[in-house]
Amino acid sequence: MTTAVTGTGVGPLLRGWRERRRLSQLELALRADSSARHISFVETGRSRPSEEMVLRLAEHLEVPVRERNALLLAAGYAPRYSETSLDDPSLGTLRAGIEQLLTGYEPYPAVVVDATYTVLAANRGVTLLMDGLPAHLLTPPLNVMRLTLHPEGLAPRIRNLREWRGHLLAQMERQIALVRSEPLRRLYEEVAAYPLPAAAGPDDREDPHPYPYFALPLRIEHDGRLLSFVSSISTFNTPMDVTVAELAIETLLPADPATVAYLRSL
CATH class of the missing domain: 3.30.450 (Beta-Lactamase)
Structure with missing residues (x-):
């Protein structure tokens, strides 16, 4: 069962990172313990990934911490990582x-x-x-x-x-x-x-x-x-x-x- 997601959402961002890492949907799915079909649905906006899935995909795509916050926001979740001044x-x-x-x-x-x-x-x-x-x-x-x-x-x-x-x-x-x-x-x-x-x-x-x-x-x-x-x-x-x-x-x-x-x- 899939859920339609309005707007561009997190899908295009994840697809961009996957292509930057030169991974196929199948390769990413195998690494993230998912399916190529689900990865495809996420990237096209036909399915909204859970917060855990966003973070799991970001980990396997080696997305920098700053950009992981951007992925979470695009998926409708709160940022996970703080940005603390070094003087704090x-x-x-x-x-x-x-x-x-x-x-x-x-x-x-x-x-x-x-x-x-x-x-x-x-x-x-x-x-x-x-x-x-x-x-x-x-x-x-x-x-x-x-x-x-x-x-x-x-x-x-x-x-x-x-x-x-x-x-x-x-x-x-x-x-x-x-x-x-x-x-x-x-x-x-x-x-x-x-x-x-x-x-x-x-x-x-x-x-x-x-x-x-x-x-x-x-x-x-x-x-x-x-x-x-x-x-x-x-x-x-x-x-x-x-x-x-x-x-x-x-x-x-x-x-x-x-x-x-x-x-x-x-």
């Missing part, structure tokens, strides 16, 4: 843990960003790399992508800029393909349009290095030295809050002994 007292324990993590990682750089790469917290290792940047780039809110790729930012100091720029833009492209975020798309269009600085260092191919790297390094000049890092990004498992779901902690791990020795000497 209820997140005090989380903030303290993040600050301890950032401090404990020193002297190596570590930064906390939101879904559009706005800097929420950073340690002294990051401050070291930003030394000497112009004031207009250091005016809050700071943005990691702008700081890195702007021709007056870190870009002229990055020895393998073309490789690193390509890595960052590809990372943003993957995110845009997975989530519906106009702010992220606008940021991508902005930083992708930055010109390559004339003062950029030579490409890695023209500048051989003595150590074999296990991942693409960020090779950046600082105070007359060449430092090399590899990046690692961490997020929170099974978040129940939109703010927490969109937090990411990026750490820069030294990629060669010379970088380790220099940072520890500080």
Whole structure:
């Protein structure tokens, strides 16, 4: 038995997420312990899914927490996930843990960003790399992508800029393909349009290095030295809050002994 649903409802949204994940109705049905017929009825508006079904489909479609609230609203249910300011007292324990993590990682750089790469917290290792940047780039809110790729930012100091720029833009492209975020798309269009600085260092191919790297390094000049890092990004498992779901902690791990020795000497 099916129930007619007026308006566009949640069906087209779920179909959009399914197509984005390149799943057939049958594949989604098998994952969600449902039937292809029921998935079809939900997507076309012939059947109204229960709140539990909306959340189950969202889980198997890997829909971001913020968008799960949108699916619930479209289906006629209340949002399930709160969006708490990081300054809220209820997140005090989380903030303290993040600050301890950032401090404990020193002297190596570590930064906390939101879904559009706005800097929420950073340690002294990051401050070291930003030394000497112009004031207009250091005016809050700071943005990691702008700081890195702007021709007056870190870009002229990055020895393998073309490789690193390509890595960052590809990372943003993957995110845009997975989530519906106009702010992220606008940021991508902005930083992708930055010109390559004339003062950029030579490409890695023209500048051989003595150590074999296990991942693409960020090779950046600082105070007359060449430092090399590899990046690692961490997020929170099974978040129940939109703010927490969109937090990411990026750490820069030294990629060669010379970088380790220099940072520890500080």
